[in-house]
Amino acid sequence: xxxxxxxxxxxxxxxxxxxxxxxxxxxxxxxxxxxxxxxxxxxxxxxxxxxxxxxxxxxxxxxxxxxxxxxxxxxxxxxxxxxxxxxxxxxxxxxxxxxxxxxxxxxxxxxxxxxxxxxxxxxxxxxxxxxxxxxxxxxxxxxxxxxxxxxxxxxxxxxxxxxxxxxxxxxxxxxxxxxxxxxxxxxxxxxxxxxxxxxxxxxxxxxxxxxxxxxxxxxxxxxxxxxxxxxxxxxxxxxxxxxxxxxxxxxxxxxxxxxxxxxxxxxxxxxxxxxxxxxxxxxxxxxxxxxxxxxxxxxxxxxxxxxxxxxxxxxxxxxxxxxxxxxxxxxxxxxxxxxxxxxxxxxxxxxxxxxxxxxxxxxxxxxxxxxxxxxxxxxxxxxxxxxxxxxxxxxxxxxxxxxxxxxxxxxxxxxxxxxxxxxxxxxxxxxxxxxxxxxxxxxxxxxxxxxxxxxxxxxxxxx
Amino acid sequence: xxxxxxxxxxxxxxxxxxxxxxxxxxxxxxxxxxxxxxxxxxxxxxxxxxxxxxxxxxxxxxxxxxxxxxxxxxxxxxxxxxxxxxxxxxxxxxxxxxxxxxxxxxxxxxxxxxxxxxxxxxxxxxxxxxxxxxxxxxxxxxxxxxxxxxxxxxxxxxxxxxxxxxxxxxxxxxxxxxxxxxxxxxxxxxxxxxxxxxxxx
Numbered sequence: 001x002x003x004x005x006x007x008x009x010x011x012x013x014x015x016x017x018x019x020x021x022x023x024x025x026x027x028x029x030x031x032x033x034x035x036x037x038x039x040x041x042x043x044x045x046x047x048x049x050x051x052x053x054x055x056x057x058x059x060x061x062x063x064x065x066x067x068x069x070x071x072x073x074x075x076x077x078x079x080x081x082x083x084x085x086x087x088x089x090x091x092x093x094x095x096x097x098x099x100x101x102x103x104x105x106x107x108x109x110x111x112x113x114x115x116x117x118x119x120x121x122x123x124x125x126x127x128x129x130x131x132x133x134x135x136x137x138x139x140x141x142x143x144x145x146x147x148x149x150x151x152x153x154x155x156x157x158x159x160x161x162x163x164x165x166x167x168x169x170x171x172x173x174x175x176x177x178x179x180x181x182x183x184x185x186x187x188x189x190x191x192x193x194x195x196x197x198x199x200x201x202x203x204x205x206x207x208x209x210x211x212x213x214x215x216x217x218x219x220x221x222x223x224x225x226x227x228x229x230x231x232x233x234x235x236x237x238x239x240x241x242x243x244x245x246x247x248x249x250x251x252x253x254x255x256x257x258x259x260x261x262x263x264x265x266x267x268x269x270x271x272x273x274x275x276x277x278x279x280x281x282x283x284x285x286x287x288x289x290x291x292x293x294x295x296x297x298x299x300x301x302x303x304x305x306x307x308x309x310x311x312x313x314x315x316x317x318x319x320x321x322x323x324x325x326x327x328x329x330x331x332x333x334x335x336x337x338x339x340x341x342x343x344x345x346x347x348x349x350x351x352x353x354x355x356x357x358x359x360x361x362x363x364x365x366x367x368x369x370x371x372x373x374x375x376x377x378x379x380x381x382x383x384x385x386x387x388x389x390x391x392x393x394x395x396x397x398x399x400x401x402x403x404x405x406x407x408x409x410x411x412x413x414x415x416x417x418x419x420x421x422x423x424x425x426x427x428x429x430x431x432x433x434x435x436x437x438x439x440x441x442x443x444x445x446x447x448x449x450x451x452x453x454x455x456x457x458x459x460x461x462x463x
Numbered sequence: 464x465x466x467x468x469x470x471x472x473x474x475x476x477x478x479x480x481x482x483x484x485x486x487x488x489x490x491x492x493x494x495x496x497x498x499x500x501x502x503x504x505x506x507x508x509x510x511x512x513x514x515x516x517x518x519x520x521x522x523x524x525x526x527x528x529x530x531x532x533x534x535x536x537x538x539x540x541x542x543x544x545x546x547x548x549x550x551x552x553x554x555x556x557x558x559x560x561x562x563x564x565x566x567x568x569x570x571x572x573x574x575x576x577x578x579x580x581x582x583x584x585x586x587x588x589x590x591x592x593x594x595x596x597x598x599x600x601x602x603x604x605x606x607x608x609x610x611x612x613x614x615x616x617x618x619x620x621x622x623x624x625x626x627x628x629x630x631x632x633x634x635x636x637x638x639x640x641x642x643x644x645x646x647x648x649x650x651x652x653x654x655x656x657x658x659x660x661x662x663x664x
Binding site: 065092137158162163165166167168169170171172173174175176193198228229 | 542545589593596
C-alpha cells in the first residue's frame with residue numbers, strides 16, 4: 001500500500017523556475033546530426049553552420065581523448081554566438097568530461113600570480129576517473145513528502161525508501177529537495193543517492209509499478225527492487241579534477257594552508273608528487289586520465305606573459321583542449337606596444353585552429369528570438385515578433401533579446417499574457433541601444449560632464 | 464587489506480600511541496605508518512569501551528571518521544539524514560559480550576529473526592514484516608581471525624529496543640583484561656583532566 005504525493009500546482013510551477021535564466025541557458029548542445037552536419041535549428045543553436053560543424057569535429061577529437069593540447073580560437077563580431085558555441089560543446093560533452101569556463105580577466109587576481117591562475121585553470125580541466133568506494137543509499141521510493149513552511153518559505157521534506165527487506169525514512173535538506181524535484185523522482189522509482197556528493201541517479205522504475213504503462217515513456221527501464229540494506233558502500237566511478245586533488249593534498253600538509261584556502265598558491269612540489277602518483281595509478285589501471293576543455297573567453301585580456309605561458313603549457317602531454325574566444329580585430333597585444341590579429345601574438349595564433357563566426361541574417365535572428373521567448377517563458381504575437389526581429393537587425397541581437405523580458409513585464413502591467421507591438425514600442429523608447437546612445441551623445445556632447453570636446457572647464461549647476 | 468573489508472581496518476605496522484584524559488574519559492590515539500588513525504575512548508573508572516573510531520587517509524577526497532563503537536555525531540547540515548523515527552543501531556559492549564542495540568523498534572517481539580551468515584561472517588537481523596534489516600560483522604573477531612558461530616547469537620526485546628549479544632571468546636577476554644590492568648596502573652597515578660599518559664602497546 002503506497003501513497004503518492006503529487007506536488008501542488010503552484011509548487012510545480014515554482015519547481016520549474018528554480019534556475020535563473022542566463023544568456024546562454026537555452027543551449028543544449030551543438031545541434032549536429034549523426035554525420036556531424038549542423039541542423040538549421042537544433043538544441044538551441046541557430047544558423048552559424050560553418051562554425052558549428054567545425055566545433056563538432058573538435059568535439060569528436062575531445063571525446064576520443066587521444067589528442068591533448070590542441071587550441072581553438074573562435075573569432076567573430078560581438079553577438080555572433082561565440083560563447084554559445086562553447087556552451088554547446090560543453091553541454092554536448094556531458095558531465096563526465098571536465099569543462100572549465102573562464103573570462104580572460106579572471107587571471108588577474110591579487111591573491112595569486114597569473115601563472116598560478118592559469119595553472120589552476122589548466123588543472124581544473126584535467127580529470128582523473130577513479131573507482132572509489134563511497135557510501136550510497138539505494139532503494140525504491142515509497143513516498144516523497146515535501147512541505148513548504150508558511151512562515152519562512154523554507155522547504156522541508158522526507159523520503160521513504162525501501163528494499164526487499166527493509167524501509168527507511170530520510171529527512172531532506174534544501175538542495176536534495178531541489179535535485180529530487182528537478183529529476184522528477186516519484187514513488188516507484190529506484191534511485192541511488194551518493195551520501196558524500198549528494199548526487200542522485202535514477203536506476204529505473206520498479207517492476208512492481210510496471211502496470212502503469214500509459215503514464216510512462218517508451219524508454220523507461222524497469223529494474224528489480226533492490227535487496228538487502230539501504231545504506232551500502234559501493235564502488236562508484238568518480239571523476240575528480242587534478243586541481244581538486246592538489247587542494248586536498250596541500251591542505252593535509254600544513255596548517256598554514258588552511259588560512260589561504262584553495263585560492264592560495266599550491267606548491268609545485270605537491271603538484272609533482274600528484275603527477276607521479278596519478279601516473280602510477282594509471283599504470284596500475286586504477287585510474288584514467290580524462291583531458292577536458294578549458295574555455296577562455298575574452299582572451300584578448302591576457303597579456304604577453306600569459307601568452308608565453310600558454311604556448312609552453314599547450315605542449316605538455318597532459319594539456320586539455322583549450323578554446324579561446326575573442327571579438328577583437330587587430331588590437332594591441334596587452335603588455336606590449338605591438339598590434340596583433342585578435343590581440344594575440346602570432347606564435348600563439350599559429351598553434352590555434354581558428355573558427356570564424358559571422359553575423360546572423362534576419363531569418364536566423366528571428367529563430368533565435370523565438371527560442372529565447374520560449375526559454376524566458378514569454379508569449380508574443382506574430383506582429384510583435386516581426387517588429388522585434390527588425391529591431392534586432394537594425395541594432396544588435398543582444399539588445400533585441402533584452403527587450404523580450406522587459407516587454408513581457410510591460411505587457412503584464414496592462415494585464416495581457418501576450419506581448420504585442422505596443423509593448424515592444426514602449427520598451428524600445430524606454431531603453432535605448434548603443435547606436436542611438438552614441439548618436440545622442442554626439443548631439444548633446446556639450447551637456448555631459450568631463451566631455452573631451454569642451455576646452456573650457458564646465459560650470460556645474462548648483463540648485 | 465581488500466576494499467570490501469575497508470570497514471574492518473587493520474593495524475598497519477606498529478602504531479604510535481598516545482593517551483590523554485579528556486571529558487572524563489581516557490582517550491587513546493593510535494597513529495599508523497600510512498597516516499591512518501584510530502581513537503578509542505574508555506570510561507576512566509570501569510574501563511568500558513565507549514567509542515572506537517577510524518580514519519583512513521585518502522588522496523582523492525576528504526577523510527572522515529568511521530565509527531566502530533559508539534555513535535557518530537549527527538551532521539545537522541547534511542542534505543540527507545536519517546529521520547528520527549528510524550531505528551538506531553549502536554554497539555556498546557558489556558564485559559562478557561559484544562552487544563548491539565537497535566533502539567526505536569516498535570514491532571512485536573516475534574517479528575525479529577537473527578542468524579549468523581557463515582559465508583560473509585556477519586550477523587543478520589531480519590524482520591518478518593520487512594521493516595528492518597541489518598547485516599554487520601564484529602571487527603574485533605575479524606581482527607583476531609576468529610569465526611562467528613551459529614547459535615551463539617542471542618537477542619532480547621524490551622522497551623522498544625532489540626538487544627543482540629554475542630559472547631566474547633577467551634582470547635579477546637584475555638586481551639581486554641590486560642588492557643584493564645594497564646589502565647588500573649595508570650589510574651594509580653591519579654590522572655586529571657588534560658593529562659598525557661605513556662601507554663605500552
